[in-house]
Amino acid sequence: MQLGDMPAEQRILLPVRGSTILGSLAVALLLNFLPWRNVAVVPDFVALVLAFWCVRQPRLVGLGAAWCLGLATDVGNGVLLGQHALAYSLLAFAAITLSRRILWFSLWGQTLHVAAILLFAQAVGLLVRLATGADFPGWSIVIGPLLGAALWPVVSALLLMPQRRPAETDPTRPL
């Protein structure tokens, strides 16, 4: 069977580059820091990209990276220090635990798993805020995680792009 005949998700990927991971996480932070009009319904891009790398590369991206990103988000958003750090750590743990399982599913099944993970992280943040005396901000806060999960196919296609090899291999070409 030729390489080009195989469906895209079954092809063997090139090893990931560290710069891809770092760059994608930086872009996600940047997207989160954009001046959005209504923050409650904007997906948390950092959580999404973090979940992606925890699922795909659980040995490279783990709880430590998640915790540091959470701290950066806390400071950037001006919220309690540790709120996002805790939520992202738990998210990374859930994603790493589920990483062997998630990749067996189709994109649609993966999306459902990711929706559950993102909602869980949002719930952790909500619990922390309720415990420190904030009001419940309304059910619109579940829209963000659901939109984030809907972006999963796009994000996986984008972030796996640097690892794909060309479908047509030419033996005379050096690479």
Added chain:
Amino acid sequence: MEYSPPPFFKRGPAPLVRLAFFASLSFALLVLDARFRFAEGLRSVLALAVYPLQAVATAPALLAERISVYFGSQSQLNEENAALRARLLEVSRSAQREEAARAEATQLRRLVGAADRLPVESTTAEILYNGRDPYSKKVVIDRGAQHGLKLGSPVVDEAGVLGQVTRVHAMVAEVTLVTDKDQVIPVQVLRNGLRAVAYGGGASGMLELRFLAANAEIQNGDRLVTSGIDGTYPPGLPVASVSKVERDAAYAFARITCQPAAGVDAGRFVLVLSQEAKLPAYPENAAARAEKRPGKRKPRRKDGTGDPDAAR
């Protein structure tokens, strides 16, 4: 004989152990920050590290805004000019009246031997973006410690009090709006001088007057201004107008909802006022009582706006 796994199986501590480590670290930070506010040093260091990313993220929106302003059509500018001129006339008339009133007040004050009130200095600032926290009502402005902003300074716009500076970074500062759930502001009813304390309504975007007796003399449409008792807000700034008064015989207090005067969800430019002259020190016995009973909770803001007792 003891077997250990070959080195390529070594993956560090188990995930659960790592989770426990990072979760307890987060909890420790949360407690430090929420209960004792000890983490401010760490926060300001991290804020400097995050600032470039934030600046890059907000730059395109600012640029787009400037470009759209630049290409604003001639007719629109003309209209705006006419409106502004009319407004200027109005304002200058009331300014003249105020000048006369102020001179008179100064004279009277001198007559009764009261201390002259210092003129309030102000800094113009631009709102960069809304706070990215759906649980609180905050905005971030483009002036910080480098421009001489102080923690606790009141922030106003052209219509009234917008909020208070609650966190100062080097280049930006965070303003908690009057509608935030934790924000408290001492007010006075303009019509009859009744003093009260206005609490932020949180998600509703309104203000609440709590602890006013059910028969308090207050009615729809009453305008509330700062009373200046706390020493933070200068007196006489418009804060809100009463929009709903519910008197229920079952409760000791009336439920009073007010509409904030300032454009808390709109507007771009704000004025940060420097704080008024210091008030005389606390009376002796009150200070002693406060010492004897070391508070389990530190007041959130040193200036006393977080503490309704100080305003009453």
